[in-house]
Amino acid sequence: xxxxxxxxxxxxxxxxxxxxxxxxxxxxxxxxxxxxxxxxxxxxxxxxxxxxxxxxxxxxxxxxxxxxxxxxxxxxxxxxxxxxxxxxxxxxxxxxxxxxxxxxxxxxxxxxxxxxxxxxxxxxxxxxxxxxxxxxxxxxxxxxxxxxxxxxxxxxxxxxxxxxxxxxxxxxxxxxxxxxxxxxxxxxxxxxxxxxxxxxxxxxxxxxxxxxxxxxxxxxxxxxxxxxxxxxxxxxxxxxxxxxxxxxxxxxxxxxxxxxxxxxxxxxxxxxxxxxxxxxxxxxxxxxxxxxxxxxxxxxxxxxxxxxxxxxxxxxxxxxxxxxxxxxxxxxxxxxxxxxxxxxxxxxxxxxxxxxxxxxxxxxxxxxxxxxxxxxxxxxxxxxxxxxxxxxxxxxxxxxxxxxxx
Amino acid sequence: xxxxxxxxxxxxxxxxxxxxxxxxxxxxxxxxxxxxxxxxxxxxxxxxxxxxxxxxxxxxxxxxxxxxxxxxxxxxxxxxxxxxxxxxxxxxxxxxxxxxxxxxxxxxxxxxxxxxxxxxxxxxxxxxxxxxxxxxxxxxxxxxxxxxxxxxxxxxxxxxxxxxxxxxxxxxxxxxxxxxxxxxxxxxxxxxxxxxxxxxxxxxxxxxxxxxxxxxxxxxxxxxxxxxxxxxxxxxxxxxxxxxxxxxxxxxxxxxxxxxxxxxxxxxxxxxxxxxxxxxxxxxxxxxxxxxxxxxxxxxxxxxxxxxxxxxxxxxxxxxxxxxxxxxxxxxxxxxxxxxxxxxxxxxxxxxxxxxxxxxxxxxxxxxxxxxxxxxxxxxxxxxxxxxxxxxxxxxxxxxxxxxxx
Numbered sequence: 001x002x003x004x005x006x007x008x009x010x011x012x013x014x015x016x017x018x019x020x021x022x023x024x025x026x027x028x029x030x031x032x033x034x035x036x037x038x039x040x041x042x043x044x045x046x047x048x049x050x051x052x053x054x055x056x057x058x059x060x061x062x063x064x065x066x067x068x069x070x071x072x073x074x075x076x077x078x079x080x081x082x083x084x085x086x087x088x089x090x091x092x093x094x095x096x097x098x099x100x101x102x103x104x105x106x107x108x109x110x111x112x113x114x115x116x117x118x119x120x121x122x123x124x125x126x127x128x129x130x131x132x133x134x135x136x137x138x139x140x141x142x143x144x145x146x147x148x149x150x151x152x153x154x155x156x157x158x159x160x161x162x163x164x165x166x167x168x169x170x171x172x173x174x175x176x177x178x179x180x181x182x183x184x185x186x187x188x189x190x191x192x193x194x195x196x197x198x199x200x201x202x203x204x205x206x207x208x209x210x211x212x213x214x215x216x217x218x219x220x221x222x223x224x225x226x227x228x229x230x231x232x233x234x235x236x237x238x239x240x241x242x243x244x245x246x247x248x249x250x251x252x253x254x255x256x257x258x259x260x261x262x263x264x265x266x267x268x269x270x271x272x273x274x275x276x277x278x279x280x281x282x283x284x285x286x287x288x289x290x291x292x293x294x295x296x297x298x299x300x301x302x303x304x305x306x307x308x309x310x311x312x313x314x315x316x317x318x319x320x321x322x323x324x325x326x327x328x329x330x331x332x333x334x335x336x337x338x339x340x341x342x343x344x345x346x347x348x349x350x351x352x353x354x355x356x357x358x359x360x361x362x363x364x365x366x367x368x369x370x371x372x373x374x375x376x377x378x379x380x381x382x383x384x385x386x387x388x389x390x391x392x393x394x395x396x397x398x399x400x401x402x403x404x405x406x
Numbered sequence: 407x408x409x410x411x412x413x414x415x416x417x418x419x420x421x422x423x424x425x426x427x428x429x430x431x432x433x434x435x436x437x438x439x440x441x442x443x444x445x446x447x448x449x450x451x452x453x454x455x456x457x458x459x460x461x462x463x464x465x466x467x468x469x470x471x472x473x474x475x476x477x478x479x480x481x482x483x484x485x486x487x488x489x490x491x492x493x494x495x496x497x498x499x500x501x502x503x504x505x506x507x508x509x510x511x512x513x514x515x516x517x518x519x520x521x522x523x524x525x526x527x528x529x530x531x532x533x534x535x536x537x538x539x540x541x542x543x544x545x546x547x548x549x550x551x552x553x554x555x556x557x558x559x560x561x562x563x564x565x566x567x568x569x570x571x572x573x574x575x576x577x578x579x580x581x582x583x584x585x586x587x588x589x590x591x592x593x594x595x596x597x598x599x600x601x602x603x604x605x606x607x608x609x610x611x612x613x614x615x616x617x618x619x620x621x622x623x624x625x626x627x628x629x630x631x632x633x634x635x636x637x638x639x640x641x642x643x644x645x646x647x648x649x650x651x652x653x654x655x656x657x658x659x660x661x662x663x664x665x666x667x668x669x670x671x672x673x674x675x676x677x678x679x680x681x682x683x684x685x686x687x688x689x690x691x692x693x694x695x696x697x698x699x700x701x702x703x704x705x706x707x708x709x710x711x712x713x714x715x716x717x718x719x720x721x722x723x724x725x726x727x728x729x730x731x732x733x734x735x736x737x738x739x740x741x742x743x744x745x746x747x748x749x750x751x752x753x754x755x756x757x758x759x760x761x762x763x764x765x766x767x768x769x770x771x772x773x774x775x776x777x778x779x780x781x782x783x784x785x786x787x788x789x790x791x792x793x794x795x796x797x798x799x800x801x802x803x804x805x806x807x808x809x810x811x812x
Contacts, residue, residue: 114562151557155561156736159610171553179552179680204565242556274585326653327572334562
């Protein structure tokens with residue numbers, strides 16, 4: 001089963017080449033890996049064996065140096081990797097440097113600097129508005145169509161796919177309760193999102209223009225913004241989500257470079273409101289800001305939703321321009337989430353809040369009803385995008401099991 | 407002018423010994439420094455010269471290793487430093503290792519991991535409520551007396567005292583405006599706060615109890631949470647402050663260890679509402695959670711306010727217990743701000759928002775009226791605390807000048 005012979009049409013074929021950080025079986029050492037099919041190439045070892053100048057970027061315990069190296073280097077390294085994996089002359093050198101995916105330990109692939117989460121799906125925002133403010137004339141807040149609403153989250157609790165998520169405890173208070181009560185969250189939810197990874201930093205005081213998105217952002221990954229709805233509801237006025245979100249955020253072990261997603265670029269939905277110049281992407285017809293990513297949300301292996309990322313109102317380029325327009329600087333390793341991805345259809349909603357309409361209509365799973373997550377539930381986010389010649393580009397899964405606090 | 411002869415009663419005498427990171431004149435190298443009067447001791451060089459085992463914590467370019475070392479090490483190092491600075495036999499060795507404060511460059515003393523900002527002054531919260539929600543029956547949000555409200559800020563834009571602050575641009579929209587406009591903030595404000603620096607990390611899923619505050623928190627510093635009120639007002643519903651705050655947060659170059667503030671510990675104000683057990687400090691009479699810090703806010707050298715930190719409703723220990731009660735982990739270098747410090751009197755308010763009542767009553771400064779900050783304005787926060795025998799413990803100033811974007 002030589003890895004070079006990855007089956008035709010495999011979503012992790014040589015057209016994809018996502019990056020991660022792994023430890024080989026029996027080792028604690030961290031190494032940059034590139035996924036090919038069901039194998040991981042030790043990229044640093046490959047660079048060293050082939051005398052590549054990119055050994056300084058790849059023979060590292062984190063993706064940080066590669067992220068910081070910038071767009072030209074990203075392209076050059078990708079071109080080199082493609083050659084190593086497809087030119088028969090390299091086969092003898094490269095093949096021993098593969099590890100079966102099932103044999104390695106995958107790590108958080110980079111140190112998360114600042115983590116920001118947006119709220120950029122119109123369908124999600126409308127659903128949330130209707131659920132929480134049923135009497136409002138407009139379910140969207142008045143600023144929603146003018147800027148991509150976002151907030152900072154806790155970067156220290158971003159964890160890699162496969163990490164158990166301890167059910168958080170906290171304060172909650174129902175409208176009829178005289179005082180808040182304390183205990184494990186009883187409304188633990190998921191948010192299916194896409195995370196964008198910043199490579200190239202920017203200086204404080206210097207906004208990043210809409211057109212410079214791909215000079216700074218290296219790639220993307222799936223992201224599960226776990227949310228305790230009961231904790232969040234009681235705490236979030238007036239300063240926003242805090243403990244309802246900060247206990248854990250799960251990301252894929254694999255970062256898909258934007259270069260692998262050229263065929264997935266699509267125009268975002270038509271804009272219904274005029275945009276201020278720094279957000280106005282109406283003139284960028286050949287630089288569509290959207291990505292056609294088809295996400296699947298499963299609970300205990302049962303598919304509960306298929307959110308289409310192409311329906312997001314605000315693009316990642318707009319989010320980056322907004323994030324920096326006040327002069328806030330970027331650092332290598334900054335991560336920002338798209339916000340919950342929900343499409344227009346009921347089976348395209350990216351949270352249980354919306355799928356069960358705040359618990360009113362529980363999901364019927366093979367193992368019972370679910371209003372919110374139960375201890376032991378395993379959540380899996382997966383996705384693919386259209387690739388070259390109709391081949392799919394697979395994104396790395398994000399899995400996480402809910403466990404009670406010991 | 408030998409540094410050992412720091413005048414009796416100097417607020418930076420040997421009873422204080424705050425830590426920072428400096429570069430000597432003409433050097434780019436970063437070193438841990440300890441302030442004594444108007445001088446900085448090269449602490450790593452002192453440890454090396456005296457053959458101290460603490461050279462591994464002090465001969466570093468950042469406070470990180472010392473912060474991570476834990477409470478016993480913090481005490482041991484402080485005891486060693488006190489001996490080096492007060493035992494005459496060390497004088498010949500130590501004296502050449504001082505640098506005049508005016509000759510060195512001071513740096514951000516540690517890498518900020520996550521930055522959280524609280525909202526824990528009742529006077530500030532009541533003022534803000536009256537200003538923004540004049541028709542509300544209660545100016546405090548319903549959760550305010552049950553939990554210390556907080557949110558995550560941007561750690562990548564925390565800067566050291568003395569760094570210029572570029573006036574941020576962004577969207578703003580008055581109630582009568584048909585659509586938002588874009589431009590430099592016209593309501594740039596300060597928030598006088600105290601920042602707490604976490605040394606010892608905690609595990610994800612494991613809350614830090616109220617009584618373990620001083621096992622994790624190393625020390626404190628002054629903090630200016632610059633705020634663009636117009637940007638904040640338009641963006642903050644429903645997910646909280648974002649660009650109105652994320653452009654810059656200034657902290658003192660000197661971290662005062664909690665051990666230097668034993669004589670400043672005071673009981674917080676009486677609690678008006680019963681607290682859930684994880685926040686209930688009513689039984690900790692010998693561990694009062696408050697600190698008596700006397701803050702001064704000056705604009706262009708003119709004192710505009712003197713906020714008393716002893717009036718804060720929520721203590722730093724309660725903030726830490728709340729921050730982690732959902733299982734969120736701590737990292738070395740986590741920083742959390744107290745929230746704007748405002749006392750009960752009009753001249754004790756820690757923001758221009760309150761001092762000018764949202765611009766209605768401009769301050770009369772020697773150089774003209776101020777509703778909010780103008781370009782060129784220099785803001786200085788300073789503070790002292792009661793120390794042993796009535797001597798003051800000085801906190802490092804936080805200064806910052808507002809500049810227009812170039």
